[in-house]
Amino acid sequence: MKHILKILTLLLAFSVIWIILLETSVIPRTYTWLLPVYLIVSLGCYGLLMVGVGLMLFPTCPQDAVLLQKDIIEAKEFLKDKGVDVGSDRERTLL
Amino acid sequence: MATEAAHGPLRCLLDGSLSAFDSDVRRRPYHRNCGCALHRAGACSNVLPCSSSHISYPIHRSWSPLSISASDPAASSPCVAIRLAGDPGIVGLMSKQMKEQLEREEKNKYSIIIPTYNERLNIALVIYLIFKHLRDVDFEVIVVDDGSPDGTQDIVRQLQHVYGEDRILLRARPKKLGLGTAYYHGLKHASGNFVIIMDADLSHHPKYIPSFIRKQLETGASIVTGTRYVSGGGVHGWNLMRKLTSRGANVLAHTLLWPGVSDLTGSFRLYRKSVLEDVITSCVSKGYVFQMEMIVRASRKGYHIEEVPISFVDRVYGSSKLGGSEIMEYLKGLIYLLFTT
Ligand SMILES: Nc1nc2c(ncn2[C@@H]2O[C@H](COP(=O)(O)OP(=O)(O)OP(=O)(O)O)[C@@H](O)[C@H]2O)c(=O)[nH]1
Ligand SMILES: [Mg+2]
Numbered sequence: 001m002k003h004i005l006k007i008l009t010l011l012l013a014f015s016v017i018w019i020i021l022l023e024t025s026v027i028p029r030t031y032t033w034l035l036p037v038y039l040i041v042s043l044g045c046y047g048l049l050m051v052g053v054g055l056m057l058f059p060t061c062p063q064d065a066v067l068l069q070k071d072i073i074e075a076k077e078f079l080k081d082k083g084v085d086v087g088s089d090r091e092r093t094l095l
Numbered sequence: 096m097a098t099e100a101a102h103g104p105l106r107c108l109l110d111g112s113l114s115a116f117d118s119d120v121r122r123r124p125y126h127r128n129c130g131c132a133l134h135r136a137g138a139c140s141n142v143l144p145c146s147s148s149h150i151s152y153p154i155h156r157s158w159s160p161l162s163i164s165a166s167d168p169a170a171s172s173p174c175v176a177i178r179l180a181g182d183p184g185i186v187g188l189m190s191k192q193m194k195e196q197l198e199r200e201e202k203n204k205y206s207i208i209i210p211t212y213n214e215r216l217n218i219a220l221v222i223y224l225i226f227k228h229l230r231d232v233d234f235e236v237i238v239v240d241d242g243s244p245d246g247t248q249d250i251v252r253q254l255q256h257v258y259g260e261d262r263i264l265l266r267a268r269p270k271k272l273g274l275g276t277a278y279y280h281g282l283k284h285a286s287g288n289f290v291i292i293m294d295a296d297l298s299h300h301p302k303y304i305p306s307f308i309r310k311q312l313e314t315g316a317s318i319v320t321g322t323r324y325v326s327g328g329g330v331h332g333w334n335l336m337r338k339l340t341s342r343g344a345n346v347l348a349h350t351l352l353w354p355g356v357s358d359l360t361g362s363f364r365l366y367r368k369s370v371l372e373d374v375i376t377s378c379v380s381k382g383y384v385f386q387m388e389m390i391v392r393a394s395r396k397g398y399h400i401e402e403v404p405i406s407f408v409d410r411v412y413g414s415s416k417l418g419g420s421e422i423m424e425y426l427k428g429l430i431y432l433l434f435t436t
Contacts (some may be wrong), residue, residue: 046350075224
């Protein structure tokens with residue numbers, strides 16, 4: 001099944017539940033009318049929360065950058081010995 | 096993943112390779128008293144009216160439907176074939192054990208495909224680090240260069256003199272034709288049964304390749320993908336804006352696509368060659384979306400995907416080739432994937 005169909009089925013299920021709630025009016029109609037709005041708002045909150053939390057806990061690895069610099073120096077020495085042209089004149093260093 | 100497990104018994108019916116177990120036991124004497132499925136199969140053959148039993152088991156190597164047959168002529172006496180369909184339980188058990196056994200014993204070969212465009216210095220450093228970290232692994236490096244004007248190919252030729260032309264293959268193309276087709280081009284020249292894909296820009300450190308290989312051997316996965324977003328992994332050198340877009344893109348993709356993989360746009364991955372061949376032919380996207388399409392399609396096809404943490408240090412030398420309207424491209428790609436996978 002194409003993925004979009006799965007999502008549409010989910011939406012359909014939600015709207016069926018919603019319509020049933022509307023028709024049977026187990027809870028007051030004014031509340032039921034607002035339910036989809038709540039759904040969208042909570043989805044948005046979820047998204048923002050996930051981005052925010054992810055941003056705060058963004059895994060970083062400063063020590064790997066240091067190790068990489070060591071590796072680069074080591075590699076350059078070895079390659080220079082072997083006659084590979086690793087002169088970095090044309091390159092720009094960003095770190 | 097669970098899909099693969101359910102896949103197993105089914106797969107053996109499709110693969111249906113034949114083999115004689117008794118010769119296997121002979122070649123692997125430590126199997127004699129282990130009481131494993133293989134050995135029990137031998138015991139059950141005593142009940143049957145024949146001198147040697149012939150039994151089928153699946154080989155979980157999807158790169159070729161190879162069948163291992165009795166190399167010992169003495170073993171090829173009249174025999175009874177225990178039907179695969181007969182007992183899925185036993186077949187499942189055996190498939191797991193045999194798979195582990197085979198994968199540990201056979202010599203795997205890994206083809207490392209590195210696409211380059213103006214990576215003169217980086218490619219030399221990466222290749223040095225690959226050879227440093229992969230000491231007792233059979234591998235080859237395939238550099239797919241798109242006619243870089245900075246002389247990347249000269250450097251690769253110099254490296255061939257140092258490490259050997261059979262270890263480093265230069266498969267250049269005349270002009271810049273894009274990343275997706277670069278992988279495909281490299282794949283055509285790969286001789287290994289596994290393919291590792293990585294960037295040349297040193298954001299993907301070769302020190303992680305052994306953990307990819309180990310993970311594959313432990314789990315028998317078809318794809319092992321490096322992930323930056325779990326503990327043990329990480330990113331260095333990104334500013335807040337870059338982190339924000341990355342997070343936003345990730346959350347959006349996860350809510351919409353449910354891919355079951357934490358890092359969709361990472362491109363440091365190990366594939367079974369046959370799986371890569373299968374997936375890559377159905378992928379049409381470019382840039383970041385290409386990586387996402389690959390993993391989403393593979394996951395939809397039910398391939399077993401595992402993850403290992405990697406750290407990602409932003410490029411030190413050279414400049415990024417992705418750019419422009421990345422965000423728009425990404426959103427378009429996301430919608431495309433929603434409708435086609
Ligand atoms: N053969 C080939 N290689 C390419 C092409 N475009 C990019 N590459 C290589 O693909 C790898 C990834 O490219 P990058 O520009 O670093 O893209 P990125 O890593 O997603 O972006 P950054 O995080 O900014 O570095 C590098 O090894 C490049 O040299 C291309 O058109 N052809
Ligand atoms: Mg990069």
